[in-house]
Amino acid sequence: MSFRSLPAVLAQLRQKDFLAGLLFLVIGAVIALEGAGLAQGSASRMGPGYLPLRLGVMLASLGFVIALQGLRGAADPLQRLAPAPLLAATLALVGFGLAIEYAGLIVATALLVAAARLINWRGRVFELVLLVLVLAAIVVAVFRYGLGVPVELWPSLGD
Amino acid sequence: MDLLHNLGLGFSVVFTLGNLAYCFAGVLLGTIVGVLPGVGPVVTIALLLPMTFGLPATTAIIMLAGIYYGAQYGGSTTAILMKLPGEPSSVVTAIDGHAMAQKGQAGVALGIAAIGSFVAGTLAAGFMALFSPALADFALEFGPADNFALMAFGLIGAVVLARGEPLKAIAMVLTGLALGLVGTDVSSSQERLTFGAASLADGLSFVVVSMGLVGVSEIIANLERSEAEQNAQHHIGRLLPNRAELAASWKAILRGTGIGSLFGVLPGAGAALASFTAYSAEKKLAKDPSRFGQGAIEGVAGPESANNAAAQTALVPLLTLGLPSGATTALLLGALTIQGIVPGPQIMNDMPDLFWGVIASMWIGNILLVILNLPLIGLWVRMMRIPYRLLYPAILLFCAIGVYSVANTAADVFLTALFGVLGYVFIKLDCDPAPLLLGFILGPLMEENFRRALIITQGDFHVFVARPISATLLLAALVLLVTLLVPAIRRGREVAFQE
Numbered sequence: 001m002s003f004r005s006l007p008a009v010l011a012q013l014r015q016k017d018f019l020a021g022l023l024f025l026v027i028g029a030v031i032a033l034e035g036a037g038l039a040q041g042s043a044s045r046m047g048p049g050y051l052p053l054r055l056g057v058m059l060a061s062l063g064f065v066i067a068l069q070g071l072r073g074a075a076d077p078l079q080r081l082a083p084a085p086l087l088a089a090t091l092a093l094v095g096f097g098l099a100i101e102y103a104g105l106i107v108a109t110a111l112l113v114a115a116a117r118l119i120n121w122r123g124r125v126f127e128l129v130l131l132v133l134v135l136a137a138i139v140v141a142v143f144r145y146g147l148g149v150p151v152e153l154w155p156s157l158g159d
Numbered sequence: 160m161d162l163l164h165n166l167g168l169g170f171s172v173v174f175t176l177g178n179l180a181y182c183f184a185g186v187l188l189g190t191i192v193g194v195l196p197g198v199g200p201v202v203t204i205a206l207l208l209p210m211t212f213g214l215p216a217t218t219a220i221i222m223l224a225g226i227y228y229g230a231q232y233g234g235s236t237t238a239i240l241m242k243l244p245g246e247p248s249s250v251v252t253a254i255d256g257h258a259m260a261q262k263g264q265a266g267v268a269l270g271i272a273a274i275g276s277f278v279a280g281t282l283a284a285g286f287m288a289l290f291s292p293a294l295a296d297f298a299l300e301f302g303p304a305d306n307f308a309l310m311a312f313g314l315i316g317a318v319v320l321a322r323g324e325p326l327k328a329i330a331m332v333l334t335g336l337a338l339g340l341v342g343t344d345v346s347s348s349q350e351r352l353t354f355g356a357a358s359l360a361d362g363l364s365f366v367v368v369s370m371g372l373v374g375v376s377e378i379i380a381n382l383e384r385s386e387a388e389q390n391a392q393h394h395i396g397r398l399l400p401n402r403a404e405l406a407a408s409w410k411a412i413l414r415g416t417g418i419g420s421l422f423g424v425l426p427g428a429g430a431a432l433a434s435f436t437a438y439s440a441e442k443k444l445a446k447d448p449s450r451f452g453q454g455a456i457e458g459v460a461g462p463e464s465a466n467n468a469a470a471q472t473a474l475v476p477l478l479t480l481g482l483p484s485g486a487t488t489a490l491l492l493g494a495l496t497i498q499g500i501v502p503g504p505q506i507m508n509d510m511p512d513l514f515w516g517v518i519a520s521m522w523i524g525n526i527l528l529v530i531l532n533l534p535l536i537g538l539w540v541r542m543m544r545i546p547y548r549l550l551y552p553a554i555l556l557f558c559a560i561g562v563y564s565v566a567n568t569a570a571d572v573f574l575t576a577l578f579g580v581l582g583y584v585f586i587k588l589d590c591d592p593a594p595l596l597l598g599f600i601l602g603p604l605m606e607e608n609f610r611r612a613l614i615i616t617q618g619d620f621h622v623f624v625a626r627p628i629s630a631t632l633l634l635a636a637l638v639l640l641v642t643l644l645v646p647a648i649r650r651g652r653e654v655a656f657q658e
Contacts, residue, residue, distance in 0.1 A: 016587075016588050016589055017324060017327070019588055020327055020330075020588040020589070020590055021330075023584070023588070024327075024330040024333075024334065027334055027337070028333070028337075031337045031352060034351070034352050034354075035351070035352075038349065038351060039347065039349070042618055043613050043618035043619075043620065044613055044614055044616075044617040044618030045614070045618075046346075046610050046613070047347060048344035048346075048347045048349040048351050049351070051340060051606055051609075052337065052340055052351055052352060055333060055336055055337050055340070056337065058333055059330060059333040059334060059337065062326065062329060062330045062333065063330060065326065066324070066326050066327060066330060069326070078587055078588065079587060081583070081584070081587060082379070082382070082383040084382075085378075085379045085382035085383055086379055086580060086583060088382070089375055089378055089379050089382075089555065089576070089579055090576045090579070090580060092552075092555055092559075093375070093555070093558075093559055093572055093573070093575060093576035093579070094572075094573060094576055096556075096559045096560075096563075096572055097559070097563075097569040097570075097572035097573050097576075098569065100563055100569055100572070101569050105560075108559075109556060112552065112555060112556050112559060113552040113556065116551060116552040116555050117548070117552060119382065120382075120548050127549075131549060131552060131553075135552065135553055135556055139556060139557075139560055142210075143560050143564060147209070147210060147213055147564065148213065149560070149563070149564040149567070150567060151563070151564075151567070
């Protein structure tokens, strides 16, 4: 990348391989640091940190090489992440996780479906209610009664 | 005869009411979920895994095997009717299969795919019965160093087949290996890479990692695209191929079976490469190659037979060596581990009913697949038209409750969300998640063998090159790795992936 204009250089910083390399570099560095903090031992008596440190260093170095290649490679910029689906899916799962232990399976199901449908909701109340009812019935039948997962169906009142 | 005795044992295991019912349920559920748009076989298996955890080991693995080929067949159905291959192995089926569907021959394409899969499945199960015992006997001699080398070879194989830049695939393998280390170190009982989180002390559940990385991330990526036009073919037509069509395809079915059986056993190769190879073989052998792409029936029969044969022989290295050859078999390995079974050569001696029961269940499963698919095709077509906006909340819900049911802890659901986001970022960065999954599942086994090998030799690394088996495997892995990184061969690989 000899003499490129500033915008071209900036564009190259969004190159997929460059960013992927950076990601691996960071993950590798974190693993290596964690591993370095644990007992190392020797090859014949490995401590808990022996492999994490080495694996982390390998991953970080590989990430560095990938990032370098990305800087020199053809422009292939990362497309914008879609915030709405990302948020909806995360919210749905987190809501389910929070609700399942305190409010029971049915409320958790309703929360998950509602949160998931936030992004293409289109004002269809009836469809949403029906979807929740059908899915709740399936999940209760399959997981609670069929597989015997120990989970409350409704919020436990009183205690 | 030993073989007949063993097969007899296998059939006696399968022909109990319970096992037959679970085999049937597996095939049915696998197909139902597999035909849903946007749900490939890997996701299907991940979604349905938790349903098998409460079953006895043999029954669970019989049901899982049923899910596995049900999902595979479901994927071919969407490939033919909607030109939406759910997985790499049915990409080529989509070419001529969909062309046939557009000519009003959807039924024949589906019929020949079912018949081809049935023949291939039956013959491949026969190969398995013949060759697995010898392979297992050989593998019984493996020491820890050899096992380590074998897994390293398998992981490099996965890199070869991963989409995109090989260096990134290697980095994904390493990331997977590192994720496999999370939890309490067995020999020192000290926590590693848990960042103080109590819920990570027992390590990451593979259900969490696989549901997040392949299930949730796929949903996010699918939602990002605008809802695709549902162009499912409504007109199915007759299902059974006529005499001329059978005459045109029986050789393709047999060739596909041979190619598939061979590729299935190779670590890392798997069903995708098998179906590509079968397709190009048919195209080369055809008198008039220009028919391909326009709805040539051999272009459906060959690859479909090949991917089904490969899907089954891929269980050979899994059950005899403990080596998964791709994302789907990696999930099966994880399921076995949850059942408390360590896959490897000892399975055949210690649990003959499991091994031979699975083989026998393949025949039954393939028969069920034909019986099920031909009459129920109308139902599948209707399921394909379910709009995605109704589907994804259901998939997400099954991910959530499935993950929760493994350990009954909400922390696992939160972790799944985290892996979903990570998986989505990987998709955006063109990083194939399959090598990570393989690394994650093999990580703990590799570490154990690596450590044991070095304890035996008191820290002498020469053991890995001194043992002939280990040395050969590591050399093969090295050769693969070098060829992968040599620029000229790399360009050839890119061309192959584009086809």
